[in-house]
Amino acid sequence: MQPTPNAPEAVDFDDLMRANIAQVFNERNPQKRLAALDALWSAQPVLYEHDAAIAGAEEISANLTALQARLPAGTTFTPVGKAIGHHASAILKWQASVPGQQAHTTGTDVAFFENGRVHRLYVFLDPRS
DSSP states (O other): OOOOTTOOOOOOHHHHHHHHIIIIISOOOHHHHHHHHHHHEEEEEEEEETTEEEESHHHHHHHHHHHHHHSOTTOEEEEEEEEEEETTEEEEEEEEEOTTSOOSEEEEEEEEEETTEEEEEEEEEOOOO
């Protein structure tokens, strides 16, 4: 299929969503995380969780620092499958676990992009069985 005139720029949704997990959600160093937020997210980002909407890179980074402190030590987030997307939006399933152990949390990120960067990210947690 040929691109249509005035079509939005091509975004590698899988690369961007995986980079977000690796460089933002898994990053323990706040300065490195802020640099990744600056590189991967829009100028006015919002992270939506089930109980909150967090706006701005510094606030998102602080929220992730607090999240990492609440999770079992050594927890990492890992993509499950490839991200799929179209029309400036994408989804990626993920799991959180301590390496060598079963996942303690699973979910799906739904991202909306602006100029090839994450603008809004909605985090959906799977119900616990």
